Amino acid sequence: MSEITLVKRSDLQLSDEQRATLRLALFEMIDGLAESDQKSWRRFWNWITRAGVGEMFSIETWTARHGGFHRRHMKIEVAVFKCQERIRSFEQFRTWLKIGAGFVDWMAGPRGGVVPVPRSISYRKCDEDTMRQFHDDAIAFLRSEHATRYLWPHLDAEGGERMIEAIFAEFDE
Structure with a gap:
């Protein structure tokens, strides 16, 4: 929007x-x-x-969302979640992904610091352009060494890169 x-x-x-x-x-x-x-x-x-x-x-x-693109993005999220070794709840995984991708609003925290509050990706609150930007940012974050080392702590940087690229290859990403 x-x-x-x-x-x-x-x-x-x-x-x-x-x-x-x-x-x-x-x-x-x-x-x-x-x-x-x-x-x-x-x-x-x-x-x-x-x-x-x-x-x-x-x-x-507000640009109407393309259902096919949305479904593809969700399938990628689910595929990464199922293959990773760190986060047990899909909702927590999505929160982590939104924060890592910078898809947040920054607000004052309970002790005066600034904290990230993940934004919604619901159809009404996240139009097509915003969703595509989130998708691009999420993919870039998931490709980062920080993300791959966190999701697969037993792998080195190259192994984490191979793991995420193998998942993305299923979606031509």
Whole structure:
């Protein structure tokens, strides 16, 4: 999910021809899916055009998730979890993976320090772009010497690398 902050920079006066072109782009080329979405879309643009110079707007965008990509990522997580030797709970493994991949929000801890709080990868809270970035970061983390030594403590660095690459090879990763 991306948040975009906008500011109205001027009260630009448009010619009738410019207004017609803008209207065509905003309401013909792009429009809400359902009638309620169309009404919301028009209200949003009316709000922007009526606002004064310097007023700010914030919008959130969300790209629908691709189910196939999500399932593939989950299969990779499960495959790594099943092959590793350190973490007993899948939920704990996923928490460790999110922290290692940097997929966290940093918050004040109970004693004043800063602690990582893993973010959600639910469909509603993690859109396609965010999920793909998490996937790339998770794969990079799992390839790190730190991760492979932790997951397979009996292996040296080369053995850990061979282990994770063997798992990833099953998924053409």
